[in-house]
Amino acid sequence: MTRILALETAGESCSVALLDDSLPVGQHIRESFEIAPRKQTELALPMVESLLAESGVTLKEVDCLAFGHGPGAFTGVRVAAAVAQGLAFSADLPVVGVSTLAACALSVPPENNAGQVIACFDARMGELYLGAYRIEGEQVATVLPDGLFKPEALPQLDGQWLIAGSGLVYRDALTAAYDASACLPDVHPHAHAVAKLALSAFLRGEAVSADQAQPVYLRDQVIQGAVR
Numbered sequence: 001m002t003r004i005l006a007l008e009t010a011g012e013s014c015s016v017a018l019l020d021d022s023l024p025v026g027q028h029i030r031e032s033f034e035i036a037p038r039k040q041t042e043l044a045l046p047m048v049e050s051l052l053a054e055s056g057v058t059l060k061e062v063d064c065l066a067f068g069h070g071p072g073a074f075t076g077v078r079v080a081a082a083v084a085q086g087l088a089f090s091a092d093l094p095v096v097g098v099s100t101l102a103a104c105a106l107s108v109p110p111e112n113n114a115g116q117v118i119a120c121f122d123a124r125m126g127e128l129y130l131g132a133y134r135i136e137g138e139q140v141a142t143v144l145p146d147g148l149f150k151p152e153a154l155p156q157l158d159g160q161w162l163i164a165g166s167g168l169v170y171r172d173a174l175t176a177a178y179d180a181s182a183c184l185p186d187v188h189p190h191a192h193a194v195a196k197l198a199l200s201a202f203l204r205g206e207a208v209s210a211d212q213a214q215p216v217y218l219r220d221q222v223i224q225g226a227v228r
Contacts, residue, residue: 004202005048005062005087006195009040009080010072010100011121011166016047017191018055018062019199030055031192040079048083059091064207066198068189069097070216071129071146072121081215094207096198097214101131101146104165106138106193108184116143116159118178119187120167123148128167129218132157138196148218154178 001022008015015033022028032047052059067084070077077100088095105117120130128151132144144155151173160179168174168185175183201207 002064002199002202003057003062004064004066004096004195004198005052005059006066006191006198007044007048007080007084008068008100008103008189008191008194009044009083010068010070010076011104011188012037012073013188013190014040014043014047015191016044016051017195018051018057019192019195020057021199029192029195031190033190035188038075040076044079044083048087059087059093062091062093064094064096064198064202065210065213066096066098066194066202067213068100068103068191068194069214070100071123071148071218072100072189074217077215077217081213085210085213088210088213093210094202095210095213096201096207097216098194098197098201099131099146099216100189100194101129101165102133102140102142102197103189103193104187105131105133105135106140106196107190108135108162108164108187112162112182112184114162114164116161118144118157118161118163118174119189120163120165120170120174122166122169123219126150127219128170130154130167132161139200140197146216146218
């Protein structure tokens with residue numbers, strides 16, 4: 001049995017999830033999700049506490065903390081990293097950081113039958129974060145690693161793609177560059193997807209100590225104070 005407690009706050013939403021792989025599929029993940037631009041700092045920890053209480057699980061009974069490590073809004077990425085690190089230090093738990101773009105791709109509703117997904121976020125400053133993934137069930141294979149791109153200089157990708165995420169503010173550029181089967185601008189990365197990605201990484205032995213769990217910003221300027 002493995003329990004993963006996951007947080008995702010890198011976009012305009014705040015979500016936490018608890019995955020228990022000993023439970024049947026369909027019952028193995030509990031999630032709390034809220035659209036809450038710029039409120040992640042005040043919501044994240046209370047949502048964690050409520051979810052654990054509702055699940056009848058203590059932090060000490062969790063095997064691993066997981067968080068969406070970015071890319072995304074600087075403050076949001078930092079919130080998930082800080083909360084995950086703090087909880088991990090307090091309970092002496094390992095941590096797994098996963099791509100927020102990959103989590104967005106895995107958060108596309110299953111009825112869309114998305115085999116290939118381009119996940120993209122508006123990075124402001126005339127740029128977007130973008131990654132491409134192949135989805136098979138709950139397994140995600142990276143086709144194009146996460147990157148920061150100008151909409152007029154997007155990387156080439158063959159085949160048909162579902163495009164998801166806030167980066168669709170550049171819809172014209174994206175649909176000109178890619179053969180789009182559908183465009184879903186309102187898809188948000190969910191903590192349940194972070195938990196699924198983290199479970200695979202944890203079982204592969206890729207968890208790290210809390211002090212080694214770091215955000216991934218992709219844009220150097222944010223380190224120097226250029227925040228969203």
